[in-house]
Amino acid sequence: MFFDYQFPILDVFFLFFAMILYWISFYFPKNSVLFQICTCLVIGSNFTFALTLLMRWIEEKYFPLSNLYESLIFLSWGISTIHLFLEFQTKSKIIGAIASPIVFFLSGFSSLTLPIEMQKALPLVPSLQSNxxxxxxxxxxxxxxxxxxxxxxxxxxxxxxxxxxxxxxxxxxxxxxxxxxxxxxSSIETSSLPLPxxxxxxxxxxxxxxxxxxxxxxxxxxxxxxxxxxxxxxxxxxxxxxxxxxxxxxxxxxxxxxxxxxxxxxxxxxxxxxxxxxxxxxxxxxxxxxxxxxxxxxxxxxxxx
Known part of the structure; x- marks a missing residue:
């Protein structure tokens, strides 16, 4: 049986490769393929984060922000969404190079470090049963x-x-x-000096x-x-x-x-x-x-x- 909390494990791999490729792309500035691959990996992870939250919302009948794991997934989705928006606006690799490590850390911490018991959805305690x-x-x-x-x-x-x-x-x-x-x-011309x-x-x-x-x-x-x-x-x-x-x-x-x-x-x-x-x-x-x-x-x- 496949559980919703297993989806973000894929994001750890997506974001790891995206992070590495973003950094490599700085050494090949004219290679647009690397940049496109990075963007696709982040889009894939963003979609998976959203799918995890949506599945839990449908199955548990409450908005999935009741524990640490769910908040980490939501934060990862939020940062990757802003990252993609800025990348679309600026066409710059810099945003991805600094944002992807943060999201990689968050997804790795939520999926690979937190105990399984903390990743599972639990019934809301009375204080959280509020609009x-x-x-x-x-x-x-x-x-x-x-x-x-x-x-x-x-x-x-x-x-x-x-x-x-x-x-x-x-x-x-x-x-x-x-x-x-x-x-x-006197044999050296001033015109040969590098421009500031x-x-x-x-x-x-x-x-x-x-x-x-x-x-x-x-x-x-x-x-x-x-x-x-x-x-x-x-x-x-x-x-x-x-x-x-x-x-x-x-x-x-x-x-x-x-x-x-x-x-x-x-x-x-x-x-x-x-x-x-x-x-x-x-x-x-x-x-x-x-x-x-x-x-x-x-x-x-x-x-x-």
């Missing part, structure tokens, strides 16, 4: 997927910025050597996409936190209890609120904004997985230590 389940958890997972991609682009910006700075310094040194050679030998190269266009594009995606994910996070507070009042009689998950969700919201405030009102761009966005990448993972395993609260999945 707020779909509203709250869906908004939170969509915001996580969106903000992860946006903050990942901020990290990419910092990496490109650092690389371009080092490259410019090396070129300045080479230019000084060549200028010295020209001054000492700038990565400004690439950096600007990465910075802009990071801003747009974070700006898209922030409202989802806001709606998710508000709906969670309403649900908490309905289930536990309190809108806010400073549960570790709630606290880190608020910290995550504040980090990205500061990021957007700095860009909109302070006019921050480039490196300054990217540093803030990069901080958000790590805060999201603490909020999503860290406190669930290492902290004891209403949202905990279990203890690791």
């Amino acid at each position: 707020w389940l779909m509203m709250h958890v869906t908004m939170m997972m969509i915001s996580y997927a969106t903000l992860i991609i946006g903050s990942l682009l901020s990290l990419l910006y910092l990496a490109f910025f650092s690389f371009s700075k080092r490259k410019e310094k090396r070129k300045e040194k080479n230019l000084e050597i060549q200028n010295f050679s020209i001054s000492s030998s 190269y700038s990565n400004f266009s690439l950096l600007q594009t990465v910075d802009l996409w990071s801003y747009r995606i974070i700006g898209l994910g922030f409202p989802f996070l806001t709606i998710g936190i508000i709906s969670g507070a309403v649900w908490a009042n309905e289930a536990w009689g309190s809108y806010w209890s400073w549960d570790p998950k709630e606290t880190w969700a608020l910290i995550t919201w504040l980090v990205f609120a500061i990021y957007l405030h700095s860009r909109l009102l302070k006019g921050w761009q480039g490196k300054q904004a990217a540093i803030l966005g990069s901080c958000g990448f790590f805060v999201i993972w603490i909020c999503y997985l860290g406190v669930n395993f290492l902290g004891k609260g209403l949202h905990s999945y279990g203890w690791v230590l």
Whole structure:
């Protein structure tokens, strides 16, 4: 008998090969076939994630976001969907090269690391038998997927910025050597000097996409936190209890609120904004997985230590 939780095992292999081929394709920039294969592998994994969620929704009669395994599958689907959209818009291999390892890790962790008992669908506990389940958890997972991609682009910006700075310094040194050679030998023409190269266009594009995606994910996070507070009042009689998950969700919201405030009102761009966005990448993972395993609260999945 084939179970729905066995489908994502195929995605581990799809995403592994997609990740490797994305990296290889950088060494063969003119080979469009490799890029197309990568895209097809990600599309296949995206479809399988969606099929797993749909099957469980039909069989169990509730939206499949009630445990860690289901949330990992939904997050993998969300990140791969955003990845495919951006790849279609930009025609760039860079998005896949940074997004596919994240989804590969998530699918591998959910399918190969979690115990089978945690992967199986179970009846909803009373506190989860609410219409707020779909509203709250869906908004939170969509915001996580969106903000992860946006903050990942901020990290990419910092990496490109650092690389371009080092490259410019090396070129300045080479230019000084060549200028010295020209001054000492009249047989060398100045027209033979290499023209300066700038990565400004690439950096600007990465910075802009990071801003747009974070700006898209922030409202989802806001709606998710508000709906969670309403649900908490309905289930536990309190809108806010400073549960570790709630606290880190608020910290995550504040980090990205500061990021957007700095860009909109302070006019921050480039490196300054990217540093803030990069901080958000790590805060999201603490909020999503860290406190669930290492902290004891209403949202905990279990203890690791």
